[in-house]
Amino acid sequence: MIWNPAAEAVPLKERQSLQLERLRRIVDLAYHRVPFYRKSLDRIKLKPGHIKTLKDIEKLPFTTKDDLREGYPFGMFAVKLEEIVEFHTSSGTTGKPIVTGYTRGDIELWSEVMARALTMAGAGPQSIIQNAYGYGLFTGGLGTHYGARKIGAALVPISAGNTARQLQVMQDFGTTLLACTPSYSLYLAETAEEQAGGLRRLKLKSGCFGAEMWTERMRDEIERRLHLKALNIYGLTEVIGPGVAQECLRQSGLHIAEDHFFPEIISPETLRTCPEGESGELVLTTLTREGTPILRFRTKDITSLHREDCKCGRNSIKMARITGRSDDMLKVRGVLFFPSQIEKALLEIKGVEPHYQIILTRPHQLDEIEIQVETTRHIFSDEIKRLEELRSQIEKHLEHAINLRVKVTLVEPKKLPRSEGKAKRIVDNRQM
Amino acid sequence: MTGVRQISVFASNRPGKTAAITGVLAEAGINIMGMNIASSGDFGVIKFLVNDLEKADRALREKGFTISLNEVLAIEMEDVPGGLHRIADLLYRKNINVEYSYGLPMKPHRNAILIIEVEDVEQAKLLLKNEPLRFLSEPEIQKERG
Numbered sequence: 001m002i003w004n005p006a007a008e009a010v011p012l013k014e015r016q017s018l019q020l021e022r023l024r025r026i027v028d029l030a031y032h033r034v035p036f037y038r039k040s041l042d043r044i045k046l047k048p049g050h051i052k053t054l055k056d057i058e059k060l061p062f063t064t065k066d067d068l069r070e071g072y073p074f075g076m077f078a079v080k081l082e083e084i085v086e087f088h089t090s091s092g093t094t095g096k097p098i099v100t101g102y103t104r105g106d107i108e109l110w111s112e113v114m115a116r117a118l119t120m121a122g123a124g125p126q127s128i129i130q131n132a133y134g135y136g137l138f139t140g141g142l143g144t145h146y147g148a149r150k151i152g153a154a155l156v157p158i159s160a161g162n163t164a165r166q167l168q169v170m171q172d173f174g175t176t177l178l179a180c181t182p183s184y185s186l187y188l189a190e191t192a193e194e195q196a197g198g199l200r201r202l203k204l205k206s207g208c209f210g211a212e213m214w215t216e217r218m219r220d221e222i223e224r225r226l227h228l229k230a231l232n233i234y235g236l237t238e239v240i241g242p243g244v245a246q247e248c249l250r251q252s253g254l255h256i257a258e259d260h261f262f263p264e265i266i267s268p269e270t271l272r273t274c275p276e277g278e279s280g281e282l283v284l285t286t287l288t289r290e291g292t293p294i295l296r297f298r299t300k301d302i303t304s305l306h307r308e309d310c311k312c313g314r315n316s317i318k319m320a321r322i323t324g325r326s327d328d329m330l331k332v333r334g335v336l337f338f339p340s341q342i343e344k345a346l347l348e349i350k351g352v353e354p355h356y357q358i359i360l361t362r363p364h365q366l367d368e369i370e371i372q373v374e375t376t377r378h379i380f381s382d383e384i385k386r387l388e389e390l391r392s393q394i395e396k397h398l399e400h401a402i403n404l405r406v407k408v409t410l411v412e413p414k415k416l417p418r419s420e421g422k423a424k425r426i427v428d429n430r431q432m
Numbered sequence: 433m434t435g436v437r438q439i440s441v442f443a444s445n446r447p448g449k450t451a452a453i454t455g456v457l458a459e460a461g462i463n464i465m466g467m468n469i470a471s472s473g474d475f476g477v478i479k480f481l482v483n484d485l486e487k488a489d490r491a492l493r494e495k496g497f498t499i500s501l502n503e504v505l506a507i508e509m510e511d512v513p514g515g516l517h518r519i520a521d522l523l524y525r526k527n528i529n530v531e532y533s534y535g536l537p538m539k540p541h542r543n544a545i546l547i548i549e550v551e552d553v554e555q556a557k558l559l560l561k562n563e564p565l566r567f568l569s570e571p572e573i574q575k576e577r578g
Binding site for chain 2: 380
């Protein structure tokens with residue numbers, strides 16, 4: 001089912017003319033109401049009236065996380081505080097948090113795009129949605145909440161954590177859609193498998209997994225263990241929260257709600273716009289946000305865009321699974337790679353589970369990279385020589401994948417931190 | 433020739449790791465009849481011969497240890513010069529390679545039990561079938577252990 005066919009399945013020309021109309025309006029609004037945008041457009045002598053085609057968006061300057069941070073707390077707001085009904089912030093782990101303000105209209109917009117997302121994941125009024133994203137300033141919890149409310153599903157606002165209760169509710173209530181981070185879904189599966197009786201009584205049909213990077217291998221693993229369709233959901237606090245894009249049941253990319261969020265792909269090095277299909281950094285412009293409109297926000301997420309008539313009936317542009325972050329790329333001994341490449345390579349080895357940690361050190365002015373891999377019963381042998389063989393097999397495989405010699409250490413299971421939120425994959429102990 | 437099974441546990445090679453495992457076994461009231469530790473740099477494998485394998489298996493699993501069970505050969509060995517050699521020489525003549533081995537004493541302290549782990553237990557049993565060796569079963573080990 002399509003939640004809003006008039007938006008998700010319209011002729012491309014119609015959508016593009018709506019996008020252009022909205023783009024011109026939002027640039028005008030940002031210019032006149034947010035001093036930051038007035039300054040940045042004036043600096044390059046660009047007037048809102050110069051935006052005449054969708055392609056003209058490329059003339060606009062980018063907005064970065066730092067720009068938003070400097071506006072803390074309300075500097076980027078385009079409306080008076082009396083029109084704001086809700087705040088959310090980014091986690092702020094790397095400095096001051098980024099504050100985003102929602103008007104009534106913004107909450108309605110958020111509910112609408114999340115309604116589209118949940119419907120895309122197969123949910124409807126008959127569904128029981130277990131929302132294990134954290135409620136609070138983090139957008140995951142409330143965004144999913146608003147969407148579930150909009151489609152009339154029965155919502156369990158259980159929030160993150162308390163795994164035993166999650167599993168009990170999942171079994172007793174008959175949850176049909178699970179919303180949480182992909183790593184937490186695996187943690188749930190693992191905990192359930194250790195209980196007597198396992199996961200037999202579950203009625204799960206699909207899951208909306210997001211808020212962290214994951215891989216196709218992880219998808220296979222989640223689907224095998226939880227017996228559901230594992231779907232990718234994408235969003236970010238700066239833009240609105242979850243609901244910017246969602247994968248349909250075809251599982252071939254995430255449909256972007258492009259009538260509200262205009263996507264571009266740029267090269268993080270040259271900052272030039274990439275042609276469709278090419279991989280680069282995702283840039284988003286909010287076409288309809290009222291509280292905190294954002295022009296050309298650099299998400300730092302690496303993906304690519306593909307336009308096709310999807311078999312699900314929607315024709316909104318699709319983005320590929322996020323493969324990395326332009327600022328999370330690790331540079332070790334001059335070699336650039338994404339942590340996700342390590343994960344992908346690890347999961348290619350039979351029996352290895354996605355429980356690993358990357359540890360970077362610099363003992364003698366030279367970067368060393370250690371990958372700790374949990375020794376689960378699937379790969380354990382009572383013979384030391386077999387374990388040594390496995391260890392060197394993993395080392396060779398990883399070396400091949402990232403072109404860098406790595407040290408692999410086999411560690412006891414569950415020694416590595418299991419997060420109930422985002423998994424901590426990288427420990428960088430290098431003294432820079 | 434009934435099978436004798438041992439339990440192997442994965443452990444990081446750090447102080448306190450053996451104690452963590454033996455603590456679980458002690459708490460579960462399991463008696464350790466024989467053991468062997470092998471390590472390789474960062475990690476090791478600890479092998480136990482216990483009086484209640486199922487219980488040990490359950491207790492260690494519950495505590496999240498990675499374990500495996502496998503069959504070994506338990507052979508009576510004379511506690512005299514050349515006792516081990518007689519068996520070792522026999523294994524050599526049958527071209528059986530020993531992966532791991534450890535010994536335990538027997539009552540009344542005259543003989544001992546040699547535990548050996550080989551690549552292919554079934555084949556080893558077959559090759560040694562007609563040799564003058566006494567193989568012990570799990571109940572026999574419990575009864576005759578010193």
